[in-house]
Amino acid sequence: MPAFAIGDEDFLLDGAPVQVVSGALHYFRIHPDQWADRLRTARLMGLNTVETYVAWNAHSPRRGVMDLTGRADLGRFLDLAAAEGLHAIVRPGPFICAEWDGGGLPAWLLAAEGVGVRRSEPTYLAAVEDFLAGVLPVVAERQVTRGGPVLMVQVENEYGAYGDDAGYLRELVAMTRAQGIEVPLFTCDQADDAMLARGGLPELHRTATFGSRSTERLAVLRRHQPTGPLMCAEFWAGWFDAWGGHHHLPDVDRAAGDLDELLAAGASVNIYMAHGGTNFGFTNGANDKGVYAPTVTSYDYGAPIAEDGSPTPLFHAFREVVSRYAPVPADLPPERRPAPALDVALDRRLDATSATSVLGPWKEWDHLPTTDEAEQWTGLVAYRTDVTADDGVLVLDEVRDHVVARLDGRPIGVLDRSRGDRVLPLPAADGVLELLVEDQGRVNYGPRIGEPKGLLGPARTTAREVTSWRTAPLLLDDVTALAEEVREQPDQDPAAPVAGPAFCAGTFASEPGADHFLALTGWGKGLVWVNGWCLGRYWSAGPTRTLYVPGPLVREGANDLLVLELHGAAQARAGFVAAPDLGHTED
Structure with missing residues (x-):
């Protein structure tokens, strides 16, 4: 069977040097019936490899669940890549970032008391081991060593931007190998000396992530990976959008020039994203660097293959660059035609909260609970409490993330985390206060990973602390x-x-x-x-x-x-x- 190896200077496939020209496509962001089309379009751009993260919470939305069917059928996606003549790189995390809800980490796990996040903590590691035991056999049987498309598997993801627990990384290596993964393992970190030092291991191949100044960034990587092939594991061709911001479009000429510079240096590349897809449902993540900023539904990313699968100007520019270093197919994908209007x-x-078919059972609390306490890991939860004319105003410690408030069914206000809202004026009337709380996406990057959602207390009015609450989830699966x-x-x-x-x-x-x-x-x-x-x-x-x-x-x-x-x-x-x-x- 073909073997893929890391040589002194090059990646080697069956002993021959190979330059990996890869692009990211996330199966969980694409309708399964469109996987084959997107993979074909990626090949027509000149790619010889595709890369995908594995989103833990897409496979395990609830504790004890491991779903590998439908839109979570990783095996089918990899088989379709192989049928298209593409190799594959798999990045199972367990943390993936990816502007995905919680960076892929399941909320049900991070709600456990005392659980660690991305470190050597027993509860966390045991759950990671279960996850890898669920998904990695699918990958193992599709390795290039067994006649499949998978060339490499990543360990963690940009870990140097978060922690420095080398023991944790070695635990992940052992778990990965225990599931039959024989192909090379690698880490990736931003092209930063401190992050590359913290995020890798001497025994694993290091790669870098960047989107510009290719020669300079490759030199940084070379300081930490003195031998072997250089690779940009995420070449940021575009960027994601946040609600309330602007839409990002790449400078096509600049991006193509940076890609050319990278490939001319002999480095391998994974274009992030080749095709972004869509954050269907409640799957988008969020960033919080002082201001909470949830990611929009479209994950178009300004990528060479647009959200609907059509080629963009960047597609044609990248294809032309790739053609200077490797053959590209003669065919081109069809351009977008007008959609029905x-x-x-x-x-x-x-x-909404009269919809008996989706409103879950009401539960009573003697304190203000988070939605994590109510075991609602995403979506919307209705909170109710009784107020009086003397209450005047409701003050919360924090809102996560968006609240629509009604008194006896009449709208009285909206609170939003991005604005820092936490004070709700109340009418001078007795009645039932209802707060419909929307989780707008869990933070996917930085120290706020794993934080609970919902309303954080205590909740106070001008007259008292409000401790009597009722909650019911909207069950929208x-x-x-x-x-x-x-x-x-x-x-x-x-x-x-x-x-x-x-x-x-x-x-x-x-x-x-x-x-x-x-x-x-x-x-x-x-x-x-x-x-x-x-x-x-x-x-x-x-x-x-x-x-x-x-x-x-x-x-x-x-x-x-x-x-x-x-x-x-x-x-x-x-x-x-x-x-x-x-x-x-x-x-």
Whole structure:
């Protein structure tokens, strides 16, 4: 069988030098029926390898679950890569960052009392061992040593930016080898002397991450990897977007020049991202460097292969650069064609916390709980308490992350973590205060990884501490029954404004199998489902103005469109438009 090795100067495949020209595609960010298309497009750009993280919480959303099916079918993704003639690099973490919810670390694990985060702590290590035992056999049987596509496997991820526990890294190495991984292992860290020193081990091959000044950054790497091939494990071709910010687009000429400089030096590369995909559902992460900044639904990333799989100007520029160092296929992928454009009336409505099909059981508390205490690891949780006319104002210690407040069903305010909100004025009335709390994505980078979500107390009014609370989660993994419950509601005029939080539903007929782009102009903030698949979050804060609807979701005949509007909408109408609108840029 072919063998892949790290030589004194080059990577070696069957003993012959090989320059790895790889690109990142995350299977968990792509509809499974589109994996083959995205892999083919990557090959047509000239790549000989694809790389993917493995998101632990995508496979284990709850304790004791290990899912390797559907959109979590890592084995199928790797088999499709092999069928396309591509090698593969797998990066199972356990921490991946990736602007993904919690950096891939499961919230149920980090809620355990005393658990460590990315260090040698028994509870954490035992859970990591279980995770690797679940996913790595899938990788092991697809190694190049066994006739498969997998060339290398990464240990941890940019660990030097977080810690310096070499014993922890060696534990991960032992766990990885114990699952039959024979191919070379490697680490990656930012092209920084301190991070490269902390994040690697002498016995593992070091790689670096950067997006510019290739010669300078490779020289930094060479100081820490004195022999063997140089590799940029993440060549940042673009960047991600945060709600309330601008859309990032790369400087095509500069990015192509930096890639050319890198390949001319003989280094190998993994383009991050070759194709970004989408943060479907509640899967986006967040950064917090003093201000909480959740990542938007689109993970287009300004990548050479756009969110919908179409080639961008960067695709053609990178392809031309790669062609200087290796043969590229003669074929080109098709350019984007206009998507179907149509309007949809959502003529059914249902108050969000009156939706009995998805509202979980109410639980009583004698203190203000976090959503982690309530074992709701993502999404939305309703909090209720009784207030009086004398309370005046509710003060919380912290809001994580977004709160829509109502008193006896009447909207009274919104609190948002990004603004530092934590004080809610109350009407001078007795009643039931309801706070619908949205987890907008767990921090995926830095010291705030693993923090709990929900409302942090104590909660006080002008008159007292509020200790009596009730909570109920919105259970939105399967919205089949919810869609039916909303459809059973009386007709509403879609031209009438929508008061949130409310579910709105309608149907549409369009071209089956075609990609669509959904625009929610005039809507505030919420989530969208098409035929039961959660497209992700929308927000008038921008920059993103459309949501990507993968073609496999659109069927013949009637299609269901379900919207959860948290704030309010000018009217209950949505529109599908001809092309994506990812928002304003800095230019």
